Amino acid sequence: MKILFDGLRKFRSEVFDDHKPLFEELSKGQTPHTLMITCSDSRIDPNLVTQTSPGELFVVRNAGNIVPAYGSSRGGEEAAIEYAIEVLKVKHIVVCGHSQCGAMAALHKPESVKQLPAVARWLEHAESTKRRCEAIGKFDSETTIEENVLVQVENLKSHPAVSAALRKDRVSIYGWVYHFDRGEVTIYDPVRKHFVPTMEIKDRVDHNMEKLAI
Ligand SMILES: [Zn+2]
Numbered sequence: 001m002k003i004l005f006d007g008l009r010k011f012r013s014e015v016f017d018d019h020k021p022l023f024e025e026l027s028k029g030q031t032p033h034t035l036m037i038t039c040s041d042s043r044i045d046p047n048l049v050t051q052t053s054p055g056e057l058f059v060v061r062n063a064g065n066i067v068p069a070y071g072s073s074r075g076g077e078e079a080a081i082e083y084a085i086e087v088l089k090v091k092h093i094v095v096c097g098h099s100q101c102g103a104m105a106a107l108h109k110p111e112s113v114k115q116l117p118a119v120a121r122w123l124e125h126a127e128s129t130k131r132r133c134e135a136i137g138k139f140d141s142e143t144t145i146e147e148n149v150l151v152q153v154e155n156l157k158s159h160p161a162v163s164a165a166l167r168k169d170r171v172s173i174y175g176w177v178y179h180f181d182r183g184e185v186t187i188y189d190p191v192r193k194h195f196v197p198t199m200e201i202k203d204r205v206d207h208n209m210e211k212l213a214i
Pocket of ligand 1: 039040041063064065098100101102103104
């Protein structure tokens with residue numbers, strides 16, 4: 001725990017004071033622009049990767065960045081998604097997978113979670129990912145991680161709040177994969193139908209990210 005206590009003390013004595021105006025503003029309420037759904041993996045830091053500050057991202061995390069289809073889990077994901085859309089009025093939703101995802105590796109190796117019944121049950125929400133890999137005959141980790149992002153985006157659309165917001169053009173959905181080993185995010189391009197490195201699409205998309213909405 002020492003590492004955490006040291007961090008808490010440093011935060012209070014140095015960081016908090018340096019960013020006082022921001023924290024004063026945040027004490028009035030939150031108005032995040034983006035709901036980010038990503039994996040619990042400790043190597044992902046959503047604010048660091050997107051260079052955003054506290055108050056900008058509303059984050060849902062779980063093993064495998066999974067979005068159970070509406071009504072299939074009655075879990076926290078449903079509540080967080082509904083709250084983000086209906087109350088916080090986020091404008092963007094990002095489903096972000098990542099390289100070397102343990103949950104996705106386990107999808108093709110069910111024996112690896114034999115002793116982990118809760119994990120095995122949870123991964124049933126990614127059964128479509130497994131089937132899609134089988135359908136195209138590709139089982140490598142990159143394909144699995146990308147297909148899973150697309151599956152979870154589809155699941156996301158089954159949530160009534162998301163469906164209604166899409167109908168009113170109030171929200172845009174994006175599929176990302178974070179490659180922490182090379183410091184790069186690839187974004188699904190619905191026109192080219194594959195994931196493209198952020199730096200590559202910069203010129204074409206310019207500042208209009210909506211062109212990449214799925
Ligand atoms: Zn993961």
